[in-house]
Amino acid sequence: MGILRSVRPERRSLRADVVAGLPGAISSVPNGMASAALIGVNPIHGLYASFAGPVAGGLATSSQLMVVTTTTAGALAAGSALEGVDAADRPQALLLLTIIAGVVMILAGVARLGRYTRFVSHSVMTGFLTGISVNIVLSQLPGLTGADATGELALTKAVDVVFHPTRIDVASLLAGVGALGILIGLSRTRLAAVSALIALVVPTVGLAVAGAGTVTRVKDTGEIPRGVPTPQLPDLSQLSFPLVTGALAVAAIVLVQGSGVAEAAPNRDGTASNANRDFVAQGIGNLAAGFFRGQPVGGSVGQTALNQTVGGRTRWAAILSGLWMIAILVACAGVIGLVALPTLAAILVYAAVKSLKPGELATILRTGPTSQIAVVTTFCATLFLPVSAAVGIGVSLSLLLQLNQEAMDLKIVQLTPINGGRWTEQPAPASLPSHQATVLDVYGSLLYAGSRTLRVKLPDPAGTEAPTVVLRLRGRTAVGATFVKIVDDYAAALETVGGRLYLSGVDPTLAELLRRTDRPDGSDPIGVYEATELVGESTEQALREAEAWAVRHRPESPGQ
Template sequence: MFEFPKFSRQSVKNDVLSGLTVALALVPEAVAFAFVAGVDPMVGLYAAFIVGLVTAVFGGRPGMISGATGAMAVVMVSLVSEHGIQYLFAAVMLAGVLQILAGVFKLGKFIRMVPHPVMIGFVNGLAIVIFLAQLGQFKVPDATGAMQWMQGAELYTMLGLVLLTMAIIHFLPKLTTAVPSSLVAIITVTLLVHGLGLDSRTVIDFVRSMSGNADATLAGNLPTFAIPDVGFNLETLRIILPYSLILAAVGLIESLLTLTVIDEMTGTRGQSNRECVSQGMANVTCSVFGAMGGCAMIGQSMININSGGRGRLSGITGAVGLLLFILFGSALIEIIPLAALVGVMFMVVIGTFEWASFKMMRKVPKHDFFAIILVTCVTVAADLAIAVLVGVIYSALVFAWEHAKHIYASTHMDQNGSKIYEVNGPLFFGSVTHFQELFDAKNDPKDVIIDFAKSRVSDHSAIEAIDTIADRYAQLGKTLHIRHLSPECRSLLQKAGNLVEVNMLEDPTYKVATDTLGG
């Protein structure tokens, strides 16, 4: 599963520097998602380290960054509040096992069936979610501890530093690409704030305001091994199984869609089934080291790719760098201004959002554009898994509706006086109603043939429709014959057994040239 890639000096430099940039951006995200889930900040930071390291080493998409995510955190909060953190660890363990099984049984390939409009909606929805999440950094606690919007000089300072960060990220690559512009922006703004003594909130201010503890710190120790302290019985399974199923599904959907987005950005192709296994391994590892689990993060992945990180070393550097910050460099991380990290994430939003989707309104079918809007809105209003599911179902229904209108029949009489219906188009659940309207059983002759040479019978609804037509003719004392059914269609009829009764004519055998013969 793991290979030792060959590194060039340039790729090592790019991966290390982009990995350090990612490590810095991971800190407030991991802390924020830990609070969303209702757990200690270190539980989120440990998850960012473990998930990031395991998936970087064993994952199917080099350059993709994984860690604690909001999509999974919102699922965890009710479990933690009702049953405690140990049940969370047990649920994460089971979710990891389910993800491993998904990879072993090669279910990851089905992500390729997600329609492109759904992909665009997913990307746009996540961009909006990332943007809205950053707005919380513009709130500060008042005298009572309640959060309120910044005002006056504090707000203007914050906005100015955010714009400065964004300007550095945008313009520096035009001068040099020797170092990641995001890393330069974070360091520059941090030095500026502390050099000039500007009043700007820092990472530790954010942690303390979220926890309500004025002495909170990001300093920590290595995570310790411990099996979840729950009873391994059916009662525990009953509690955690619903959460584990959702966590596994959300994690895989977000990871595999992020993998697909990065594939398109880099012109390469990741291994979806391998990514499923690595995500599962990461979550199982989290469960025994006191971490909340996670999945791929499109925001941090975009930072990494845009900063030049392409290989596994970038993800490894990001994870190890985060752990080193926790163990030895917490004092340095704590003084980073939030404005610098907000500016980085705003640039991620700009780079992630598919601005071209606005131009698609008049260039793509209306149902495709509606799919983009639908998935985007559901992603923002609900969550990613529901949005993708809704988008796929909508696209499938539109496909069925459009193809249901494509069935028709041409008729003629043969030399024996039989009327032949030559059916064109697919016969499936969506088209059976129109199919049944094609026949004039009352006025047809005694012998009728339905020719499926240019059609295909796809499902049981189609078989039932054929049987219904046959009954109509039988009740009028007329005979209906079926001709040119494909082998798959004949198989469907044979499986149906005595559920349907149709009269199939012997079909002529055709010799067909296939690619297999040229093998």
Template structure:
């Protein structure tokens, strides 16, 4: 085979294996996440078929698997909880098309960079809180005791403890057996790919003979054979769903960015997150007409896709197609699946999401603002509808950014050590007579940090013959606030017969100084332009100051 030519036969074989693996794992996950979302398991299966297949063709990432994820499922539940049961399907489909529209809009506006303003601490608190909600929300199905649908799930768990005598031993036995089988099969290399599916099959075969009274999927929903008939979402429901749909879109996109950054492309590059946004948006818009739930990129499913050997985006296309085939050929058989078995798998998934002690400990030890943001976001997931918790997280992330950048903004002293190099020291509190002081601004420069920067400048009061050089390399779009601050400082410095020199000044920055009048106060002879050579302009300014020019 010529060098560089791809072995398409080998890739197809690898993609078929990977697609089959993710389909087998995804079928019980899709049904389980649908239960978490409070919707019929059939909508989870439709999403696993159509959204995964369509997303494989439209997203920028080769491996990204678009599906109903665990965090999205909990969020959807909090949106649909107050909706009458008969109106849930219509509301779900409108929610899907709205989420898609927002995702598409984010992609077209190239808003991918904005997700960096959601801190890792906030995201950790949010995911941990959502995972705990999954665990708490499935205790009813695991034990056979119907829990109250409290807004605060921890109160529902307390209700379960008070009614421990009403727990059905048969249901609990099926759920715990399922968990034990999953853990056992994961230890067998050849069975890992079916470690979620096989326990479901075993529990389904076992329950009619041993535990005939255990609740089944068919007790809460009908699973028809065949693919769904197209529906037209009821657009009249849009106004009441705009705010939660935006929250779901943000949640989905943040998760997708995490996938894109964690799992690079086959050539080692990072996929275009904005193309991922538009691809997921169009996927959800199209899938809403096919009775699908909102979907986004899933880190665990994508990681499994790669681990299973996927080489191209065909793996996800095959995975979606296989789920569709299963729905067509064996949909009604899913009605025989015991609810405690699905609950056991979901609880196991939730516990694995919660169990990230290293990440939590690192945030707690090394970031004081992050520590409290993580804790506050976690608490908000337990006491607020989850779709609103992401807004709490976004606001906390912005607050962390503002507080941290404001604290870090200061002025430092540059002490020449020879060879054009400098040692950083804290800026002096006051200028000294007949002494040259070289300064530079450390940290971000914007309106919120100007006061901290101005306080860091050494006071010129009482000094005579002192010279201050302030290096401004890289400061281009500083805003009029910085120009006014420099004008005020120049006036204070020159009032006592001292001198202020600006070095490393960009021509665009000078234009702002001129237009605001700050350049006139400083003096054009005291402004030295930046060059492509770092600190060349600063060295020129130092020589001019030492020569008294």
């Protein structure tokens, strides 16, 4: 019932949402067409996605102002997945890819995987998005100039254009440069919201007046049907491994970007967004887009920002932008076919350059080797490999960096009690003193690699007599099998020289887990002291017992 109430239009906000939806729909015309051109299909597929995504996705999002529509990153990933598909089969393959991506997103939401987006590091995401932007600029250079370029990569095609300037069509170049000039010139004016539409119309009209027949138009890429498409089932004969991996890449990109959009567009009523529900919503948007012959959609940074700027108040601003798009498809299909393709390339180039963040990139490069490796590796992978492979490398690199950071950040300190129940902290000793108790505390993760780092950094008991160690574990509710093995081995090493290990501040749940392992079960050679409400109490108890052990095993002095 709560979801139904959140979907119901608010009478006091409906007028503002109707007005806000129109500029959203108008700006979706050039953006949707450009995204489809990036995939290499008829621009109409981008327009179909621009009505199906906002309507279906907008009904389900928890982030009310999020606009689920075409994105350049998702389009590039889809284009990379369909690169080997024949042009005649590409529309059907795109339909299937979009639906598969939608199913993956829904499953991710149902499985509550939203929390895992935080494991994609900022450095990796910046490198990936920077590579995406550069790839878009390079890939659109032939379309911007009207040149027939060859090459397998966007970089090689761009180089081919530069080294063969005689292939450039002057009329196409003028149209593309003119569109770029309009976009730049209007970027800081009140017309910025519709600058992309003006950049389509003015050069296209100019070409028509000049009679430039060499410039490729939208209608040259395929028929532009009037009205709303009928739903269509996918052709499963188009299913292939590259298609599936491409759909997974699209889903990963869309979900991570969507999480960022949700953070940047908080709900006006103060309710918190739910990443898992937004995953499902974007999946529903993709299912709708696919069945209506559209392309992949996701939370759009630009369209969501526009929705906020023009006064959208509820989810109905996004939904109504999709409904306005239907009206545009019914009334203006014939006009859409006259648009010059170089203007679409100009819109993509402008959007890609605008999305670059050199200051942020420079900051990452100054933060150390780990960040440098992450951003450079992901950038190069995006530039030279298929997007699906780049996404896989980026996700894997993020996880490796996380594990490495956890292992490297682990620190052991020695605690020494002073008057008043307080403790001083100093670096842990390299070796243990004989017949004395040493209290140690650990900063950092104790899972997997962190536990192995712990073993390396623990003071060495070799060569000593009857040393005792109190290892403080307060606040740790879970450890892995690696930690249990490390603790057991260290206790055995202490026992070999007549010493003993104590664990203090142990959470009751963790204590039970340790007992089930049949290793540190409270008997020799390990003592376990569970945490109490009084911070430090269990450590003091363990220290007293450790000191008593050391005294009992101290050799008697001569004459005693």
